[in-house]
Each structure stands twice: as structure tokens, then as C-alpha cells.
Amino acid sequence: MHSYIRPNSHIALRLPSGIVKIHKIVPNTTINIGKFGTFPANLLLGRPYYLTFELLDKENGRSKTELRIVPASELHAEALGGDHATPAESRDDSASAEGGAEFDIVGDDGEVIMRSNRLTIDDPSRQTLAMEEIEELKKAGAGSGKEIIAKIMASHLGIDEKTSFSLAKYTLRKSKKYLKRFTVLPLDVGLLNEYVLDKEGYKIMDLREESLGLISSWANIHCADASRVLTADDDIGQIGGGRWLVIDDTGGLVVAALAEKMRILYPEEDEEDQTLQEGEDINQDQNGEGDSAEDAKELQQETYQNGTTPPKSDPETKETDPTSPTSTTRIPSNPPPPPCKPPRQHIPQSTAQTNSLTVLHANNQPNLSFLKYFGFDTGNPTTKHPLYHNLKSLSWLQLLYPHEDPSYDEPEVVADDVLATFKSSKRGNYYKKRRRWERTSRIVNETRRGGFDGLIVASAMEPASILKECVPLVKGGGRIVVYSPNVEPLVELCDYYSKDRRAAFVSKQMETNASINRKAVKEVKKEDNEANGIVGEDEDEDFPVNPTLLLAPSLQTARARQWQVLPSRTHPMMTSRGGAEGYLFTATRVLPFEGKVEARGKFRSKKRKTGADSSVQA
Amino acid sequence: MATSPSPFLDPGTHSAPNSLGILQLRRDHLIPTVLSSSTDSDYVEGKVENTRFGSFPHSTLIGQPWGTQILASVVDTGSRGSKSKKRKRGDTEGDSPSTPGTHETKRDIAKAAIASSGFVHLVPPTPETWTLCLPHRTQVVYTPDYSYILQRLRVRPGDHIIEAGAGSGSFTHAAVRAVFNGYLGEDGMFDSPKNSDRDGTNHILKKKRSRCGRVYSYEFHAPRAKQLRAEIEEHGLSSLVRVINRDVYEDGFCLDSEAGIDSAPDADVIFLDLPAPWLALKHLTRSRPSTAVVKSITTYSNPSTPSAEGSESSPQALPTEKLFRSPLNPNNAVRICTFSPCIEQVTKTVSALRSLGWLEIGMAEILSKRLEVRRERIGLQEEGLRGANASAATVSEAVQRLRDVEGRAKVFHGLQKEKQEEIMRRAETQKRGEKIEPFKEENKGKGKLYKEGRLVHRTEPELKTHTSYLVFAILPRQWTKEDEEKARKKWG
Numbered sequence A: 001m002h003s004y005i006r007p008n009s010h011i012a013l014r015l016p017s018g019i020v021k022i023h024k025i026v027p028n029t030t031i032n033i034g035k036f037g038t039f040p041a042n043l044l045l046g047r048p049y050y051l052t053f054e055l056l057d058k059e060n061g062r063s064k065t066e067l068r069i070v071p072a073s074e075l076h077a078e079a080l081g082g083d084h085a086t087p088a089e090s091r092d093d094s095a096s097a098e099g100g101a102e103f104d105i106v107g108d109d110g111e112v113i114m115r116s117n118r119l120t121i122d123d124p125s126r127q128t129l130a131m132e133e134i135e136e137l138k139k140a141g142a143g144s145g146k147e148i149i150a151k152i153m154a155s156h157l158g159i160d161e162k163t164s165f166s167l168a169k170y171t172l173r174k175s176k177k178y179l180k181r182f183t184v185l186p187l188d189v190g191l192l193n194e195y196v197l198d199k200e201g202y203k204i205m206d207l208r209e210e211s212l213g214l215i216s217s218w219a220n221i222h223c224a225d226a227s228r229v230l231t232a233d234d235d236i237g238q239i240g241g242g243r244w245l246v247i248d249d250t251g252g253l254v255v256a257a258l259a260e261k262m263r264i265l266y267p268e269e270d271e272e273d274q275t276l277q278e279g280e281d282i283n284q285d286q287n288g289e290g291d292s293a294e295d296a297k298e299l300q301q302e303t304y305q306n307g308t309t310p311p312k313s314d315p316e317t318k319e320t321d322p323t324s325p326t327s328t329t330r331i332p333s334n335p336p337p338p339p340c341k342p343p344r345q346h347i348p349q350s351t352a353q354t355n356s357l358t359v360l361h362a363n364n365q366p367n368l369s370f371l372k373y374f375g376f377d378t379g380n381p382t383t384k385h386p387l388y389h390n391l392k393s394l395s396w397l398q399l400l401y402p403h404e405d406p407s408y409d410e411p412e413v414v415a416d417d418v419l420a421t422f423k424s425s426k427r428g429n430y431y432k433k434r435r436r437w438e439r440t441s442r443i444v445n446e447t448r449r450g451g452f453d454g455l456i457v458a459s460a461m462e463p464a465s466i467l468k469e470c471v472p473l474v475k476g477g478g479r480i481v482v483y484s485p486n487v488e489p490l491v492e493l494c495d496y497y498s499k500d501r502r503a504a505f506v507s508k509q510m511e512t513n514a515s516i517n518r519k520a521v522k523e524v525k526k527e528d529n530e531a532n533g534i535v536g537e538d539e540d541e542d543f544p545v546n547p548t549l550l551l552a553p554s555l556q557t558a559r560a561r562q563w564q565v566l567p568s569r570t571h572p573m574m575t576s577r578g579g580a581e582g583y584l585f586t587a588t589r590v591l592p593f594e595g596k597v598e599a600r601g602k603f604r605s606k607k608r609k610t611g612a613d614s615s616v617q618a
Numbered sequence B: 001m002a003t004s005p006s007p008f009l010d011p012g013t014h015s016a017p018n019s020l021g022i023l024q025l026r027r028d029h030l031i032p033t034v035l036s037s038s039t040d041s042d043y044v045e046g047k048v049e050n051t052r053f054g055s056f057p058h059s060t061l062i063g064q065p066w067g068t069q070i071l072a073s074v075v076d077t078g079s080r081g082s083k084s085k086k087r088k089r090g091d092t093e094g095d096s097p098s099t100p101g102t103h104e105t106k107r108d109i110a111k112a113a114i115a116s117s118g119f120v121h122l123v124p125p126t127p128e129t130w131t132l133c134l135p136h137r138t139q140v141v142y143t144p145d146y147s148y149i150l151q152r153l154r155v156r157p158g159d160h161i162i163e164a165g166a167g168s169g170s171f172t173h174a175a176v177r178a179v180f181n182g183y184l185g186e187d188g189m190f191d192s193p194k195n196s197d198r199d200g201t202n203h204i205l206k207k208k209r210s211r212c213g214r215v216y217s218y219e220f221h222a223p224r225a226k227q228l229r230a231e232i233e234e235h236g237l238s239s240l241v242r243v244i245n246r247d248v249y250e251d252g253f254c255l256d257s258e259a260g261i262d263s264a265p266d267a268d269v270i271f272l273d274l275p276a277p278w279l280a281l282k283h284l285t286r287s288r289p290s291t292a293v294v295k296s297i298t299t300y301s302n303p304s305t306p307s308a309e310g311s312e313s314s315p316q317a318l319p320t321e322k323l324f325r326s327p328l329n330p331n332n333a334v335r336i337c338t339f340s341p342c343i344e345q346v347t348k349t350v351s352a353l354r355s356l357g358w359l360e361i362g363m364a365e366i367l368s369k370r371l372e373v374r375r376e377r378i379g380l381q382e383e384g385l386r387g388a389n390a391s392a393a394t395v396s397e398a399v400q401r402l403r404d405v406e407g408r409a410k411v412f413h414g415l416q417k418e419k420q421e422e423i424m425r426r427a428e429t430q431k432r433g434e435k436i437e438p439f440k441e442e443n444k445g446k447g448k449l450y451k452e453g454r455l456v457h458r459t460e461p462e463l464k465t466h467t468s469y470l471v472f473a474i475l476p477r478q479w480t481k482e483d484e485e486k487a488r489k490k491w492g
């Protein structure tokens, strides 16, 4: 999917300083890379990723801006320090004097390096070329950035005192500053992660790539497009099917990472993508970000072209405007100008039965704003995006007390003939409400039935409060993964699942089994009638979660230590990002009780209200 | 779907015969077993799994919902007499089961009786569980490393990945999960099942055909290759993983065309866990590398190369007569990771990568650790309790005790011997009694220890401080003048 730079996608430009800029690449526009200048977006479109380009403009004697692809050999030569290859790289030609010297310095122990560094004088005044002069040079069109650097180097006092070791460093520093180069990288989850972490780590709970990798592995995330749709013994609840429950306070970064591995993140995911070709598919992409209304129109038109009419029997298409071709004859009083207002066909959202993510959110709407970089806007989703079908979302209120949410109550059904008398705006409204209800109730009901393959939590909320509600919704053998930037919340969580506590829970359960059972029967009946609140406040502070539902709860952390690898200068990076370390709680959902209720995530008579509770305590 | 799906990718709701299941005894103690309903066994109960937590006839393991707690059975290794079999899923987490519930099966194998203690959990296989319990033939790549590798290599469904050497197949299983997007059709492509097609509402979305994700796994040690192939077959992954018995230093990675895939392996991603990755790199190019470059790379190889696996291959330049074929996907940037324990290997690998035009070269090592969480109890009242520290918890507790001792000593010495002993005894009981309100008489001494003391965490006792260095690099698509000309025409 990142085989070439596609129009209207987001790309990342990395400048020599290491700074990354994100751009949406729109055809026939100009891309501005700050002080380096600007260039037409079309110079990048259709080109491959990971290439480094050098900007050539009138400074370099060009009449119009051009991009030169910098070959790998040139990049490497510079990275290795200066234009000369190091001994390791050039066994055939005679190693240059500097190369030999360099080898000596680093080949010795650390002290020697220190001494040679002490010989050099770190004094900016020794650089004879003033900033103004440099600017001058640039304006005069004296040549590429490299020539400037060469001049600066030549006029630098005391250059002979410098060992090639520090010279290499010096060259590198200068290159970064003046070379008008950039590398084009695909904006994938890894890059977005790095980008946000650098600037606003708090927005993603300081989540590092290491943690993303661990989360995906431990949650057993994979593409489950081909999974079977299997129901539980009662034929109602679904079990498995590659459905994961997610609580994401990272603005959608976690959802994006999971979606990437499920093959539902990139809009062009389904394209065969074998070759970078020919007009049609690329041009078609240009419309990739149209709003859903437009998409619907387009799709509808396509349907007509194929001579297909929306199936009348399908409940989802009931709302097809009566002004569709079949009915225009019947209502001649309202002849639509054909191209302007083609009737819409509604494509129901979040209907995927397998390979889906269900996001639970604490506000009215989920905050998944980072998905915009992948062409998906939760507020105005395009039907072309796989997430339109495979992402589902509901609020905590909808999960726990669905009847308190108005969108869960079925809006009144209006008969077709009555509907025909409605003004089109009123009718539109009616359909909108019906659809919203259909979607909400479908998502709420299927979520409450549970059977999820796993639960992934990256949330600022108290983990135990989440697990208490969500663990029962996970199928037996399913995976639980909780990420936290800090260790304390997870240490506490581990403690709630400790062996001692579990033992105490079990013995207490046995003690009070009889009385609970007696009360529970009554309770369940009451609850069924209410069909409401599937949980109550558990006042049992000692057992905020049922510790018998998880097997092998574990706590871990991982950090990647990055190294510099240069010939004879290989060592770990001197500095790296501090802050939150990032921890992971993992466990497996198990079925300690005989009983189908549990397996399907139907809530047991867990609503232990005061009455039941006192008997528990007794 | 013709064949039943792999239990790694779609385990179903219940454990099934002839499919892999994992018995989990402890966090790191797991036993893999292919469940069998066959009566062909020394035991009258059929095939039996014997563990330190008891014996588990397969008849008690088959047809259970995944995640079920299974109680051990009494299996008589000697006699062949029929026994009454009872099965149940325990409802306690203790080591001893409560009353058994009965469950009938129609097999003619003998029924096993519930043992008085012992249980396991039956969990579906995942790459993580498999990594913990696979039969080791070599060093393997564990979860913290492979999860970072797959993340950083951006391995995605539909990708083709080259892996060498396959070793014990730990990485193989993680890799196949990452590239999986469906089972191979006849032509190497498959029709992606759009859910929306099923209910017919989305007929407008064009049905698209995609490339099927695959793993190409190379191993020059014939018995290892054979064993891995058998495991892959047993795990229902054989249409997704191809195990090739080959020396990749010598013979590279290209394969004869197979069903619909002309240019296998057509790789997007490469993972090399070999003693001398640089010797394999010369085969991983987009065009024939110059002899000078090949020579310079292969001369790194000297006898002191840490070739733990005994690679005896002598590096050779590519035979120039043969038509060059690249094992890489020409339409994609190719990502690579090499995994080497020693820094000298890294230096050579990186140098070779540079000579061959790889970019974005970086190296990292993963430092991972597990943490233990426990309650640390300190205080005089802890005396005699396991896992606690019975020294004074605070200065005032220390002072108080000193006073007590002083005061008591005074009185004590004025008493007779019997009296003295009785006081001692009473003091002991008191120490515990003061602090703990037992909830039941029989629970005395147990109290609510699970919430006492200070909650602490620390690194696990045995720490892996080094696994290997991970070298990453990217080889962009080849971009010729003609390609550029084309793009320019199209986009200006």
C-alpha cells in the first residue's frame, strides 16, 4: 500500500536535521519545507517512498525547481564522515591519511579520544565565515549546500588540529544545517507514533513503538477477515471471529496500530497494487477523501450504470428515495434533474461480523482523531474506508445502561404511505433517526453479548473499573492487555489478581454460595424486567474484580536501546527520551465456572446490591 | 473454506480432535498437545497427558470451550479395566476439586475418574504460547524481540516474508500471524471476503483480489527443516508457510514458480537469524550486484566468524552465467532485520548493507523485563509468618518493644519458672491476635494477608540482559530514468 506516493495521502518529509514534517500531498499544489523553499507536489506523486531528494532551484542555476534523487552511495559516504570512505568501506583503494588516523584514534582506548578532543579548540569565533557571509554565499548562487560547507570548512581556523574523528562530526553537523534535502517516508503507524511522541507525547500516553508491538502480540491481533462466524451454544452470542474490544485514550493511535495489523487501516488496502500504473486507479484516488454523502452519490451512480437497482426487500435500503428510477414514473410531479440529485443509497455502518474493533468511549463520541492521517474521520466517515465497516463504537453508558441513552430507543415506525406524504427533509430526518437507532442497538446488543477475542486497554481510567466490566465480555482463552505509562496502576491491578486474593475470593465465594444463589435468582428476575443496568456498584472493596477470571496475570516492560553504527564508532546513543517507561499487564481469560452464561459474556447475577452484599459480608 | 482453519488463527469455540491445544499449568509452564480421540493408546482412557499436576486423558480435553479449567483424572497406568468416567469443569481455583459434575461422551474409551486434586487450563495456541512451549532445537526469538521486529518492519497482512534460518520456528509462527490475510487460492491470490458482501448490501464495493500473505522459511539443517514442516502441517499452516531446506549463503532465496506465484518469494520483508547474515545479503538485491561488491562483502567472512550452527559454506560470487532473478518484490520498499548476538556481526552486516545500497540503517537492542508484584509485610506482629519481615516497622514500634522488654524483664525475673513460661506463651498469641481480625474461626492466622503490608514491585529474579542486536534497513524500489520519465509525464 506504500509502494508509491499516492495523491491525497499523508506523507512525512524528514529534513537533514532529523525534523519530520507531515504533509497531505494534493496534486497541483506546492509543498513548503520552511527555509529550504518550496516545490510542486507533483514532483513527488507516483514516486517511491524512502528516497532522499535534493532541492535544486535557481540558486543552482535552474529555471524551475527540480528534485534530484540522491543515490544511496552518496548518502552513505556523507554519513560516514566526509567524502572519503572509511577503511572498512574501501579496502581496494588505498586508505586515505585521515582514514588511517581515524582508525588509530578509535582503535585505542577512550582516553586517547579524549586527548585528541582536548587539542581542538571549541570556539565559535574561530570560524571565519560569518553568518551573513553564509547567507551571501547562498544568495549568490555559489552552488549547492555542499560547496558552502566546503568553504566554511576551509576557512575554519585550526582545522589541522582537528582529528578526523571530530572532523567527521563537524561535517555532519554542518551538513544537517545547510543541505537542502529531505527524505520522503510513508505516514504509517510507526512514523506517526514517533512523530507525536516527539512533540506531544502526552496525547498518546507516551506510548512507544516497543509497547505497540507488545500490545499487538499479546492481544493476538491479526487479520481475521477469513474467520468463521461462530455462535455460542445458545445460537445468539458470537464467539471469536477476530473481534477485539478496545479502550483507547491515545487519540486513536492504538486503534490505528491494531487496524494496521488487521488490514483495515489504509483506504487503498484492497487494491491489487501490483504496479504503479496507469491513470485510472490513481485518478480515482483523487476523490478518496470525499464526504460520505458524495460517496453515496457516486456509488449510487455506479449502481445505475450497472443497471442494478437497490434490492427492495432489503431493510437497509428501504429509505431509498422514492424518486429512484423505478418510482420516478409514479411520482411525476417531482421529477428530479437527473444528474443533480441522484437518490442516495445508505450503506449501513459498522456491520462487519469478523475482523472488527469495538471502541468503548467515555465521552459522547470516541476521540480517534489520529485516524485522519489514514483518511478516516469518525465524525464524517467515508464508506470507502475499511474502518467504515469494521470499526464500531459505543459509550460506557450505552454498554452498561443502554436504556438511558436515547439513541437506543427505537424511533416510531412510520408506514410507507404516510412517509410518502412527508416533506423530504422530514423524511430524511426520519431515516436518519432510524438508521442511527439500528446502528446503535446493533452495536450495543452485540457488544453486550461478548465473546470477544481480546480486550486492549490504553486508558487513563482506573484499570480495575474497566476490567470489571470488560473481562466477562472476552471469550475463554481470549487475551487481556492493559497499557499504562506508569507502573503503579498496573501494580495495583496485579494485586487485585494476586494468588492470595484469589484464594480468599474463592473461599468467600464458597462460604456464601448458598445465600448468593438464593438471592441471585430473585435478582436476575428483577434485572431481566428492568433490562437495564447490567452492573451495579460493587461495594466490595476487597474484590474490585473477579480474580478467578484471569490466568497468569503478568506485568512487563520493554525498551529499545538505539545504537549508532558507524565504522569504528559504534556505540549506544548518548541520549534518548526519558519520561514514562510504559508498562503492560497481560493475562488470559479463563472459565473457572461451569456455565454457559459466563462464556458468552452475559452478565451473571453480578449486580450485588446492598441486600446481596450484606449477605456476602456475613 | 476447504480445509479447517488453523487453530492459531481461528481456534473455534471449543477444542477439537486432531487440533493443537495448550495445557497451561503455570505462567511459563505450558504443554502443547494435538488432541486425539483415538483409542489407540496404552491407556484404557485413550491418549493421556501426564503432567506434574496430574493426568489428563484427551477425552476430558476434547470438546471443551477454550479457557476451561480441566480437573485431573485418575489414570491407572497398569490395569486396563474400565472405569467410570466423570468430567467436569471445576468451579474453584484451588488445587483440590469440589464435587464432580458428570458429563457423558459416546466414545468407547474408558471413562476417567476425577482425581482428588490437580487441574490445568486448556487454552488455544497463539505464537506467544507456542514460543513458551515449543520443542527447542536452537535458540529462539522470544516475544519481546519478535514483537518489536514485526512492528518496526511494518509487517502487514498480505506481505511476503523471508525468514532464515527457521531454527525452531518460533519467529515463523509470529510471522505467519502478521502476514496472514486469508488462505491461498489456486492462483496465489484470493478473493478478499468483504463482510458487506455477505448480506448483499454492499454489492457496489468492488470485490478486489489481493495477494495472499506468506512466509518463506529457509533452513539448511535438514532434520530441523523436516520437523518444522511437520509442525506447520500439524498447525494447519502449510498453505501459508513454505519451509525450504537450503543453504541460503550458497543458493540464495529464489524459488521455482509455484501455484500462480511466478516470482516467489517476491518478498516485502526479510528476517535473518543466521550466524553470518552478510553472506546472505548478496542474494537479496534488486539487480545483480557487481563482483567487486560481492567480493568485498564475502571477505569479511573468516574462520573466527561466530558460526555456532556450523555453517561450513564457503562464500562464492554469484554464478554470472545464470539469468539474474531477484527474490524481492519489485513494487515495494523491502524492509530487513538481522538478528545477531555479537557486535562484530553487526559491523559486518551494516557494512554490507551500505555497500548494497540499503538505507535507513539502524540498530537497536531490546531490553525487556517482567516485574513481580507482591506485598511486603514488615512489623513485629509478623513474627512467625511466611514471607514477612518481623522486624520493627517504625521507630516507635522499636522503642515500644524495648520498653516492654525492659519492663517485663523486671517483673519476669521476680517470678517463678512456671509463671514465666506461661507469660511467654500468652505474649506470643497476643502478637498475632492484636493485628488480625479473623473472619472465621478456622481461618485464624490467615486473615486478609492479601491486603496487608506495602504493595511493591521488582524485576523478576532471572533477567535476560542481552538477546541479540537488531539491525534494520530499507531498500527502496528501484527507480529508473524511464520510471521517472513516466511519472513526470503523468504528474508533470
Ligand SMILES: C[S@@+](CC[C@H](N)C(=O)[O-])C[C@H]1O[C@@H](n2cnc3c(N)ncnc32)[C@H](O)[C@@H]1O
Pocket: B138, B139, B140, B141, B164, B165, B166, B167, B168, B169, B170, B171, B172, B218, B219, B220, B221, B224, B246, B247, B248, B249, B250, B273, B274, B275, B309, B311, B313
Ligand atoms: C538461531 S536459529 C533460528 C531460530 C529461529 N529464528 C527461531 O525463532 O526459532 C539459526 C538457524 O539458522 C540455520 N542456518 C545457519 N546457517 C544457515 C544457512 N546458511 N542457510 C540456512 N539456514 C542456516 C541454523 O541451522 C539454525 O537452525
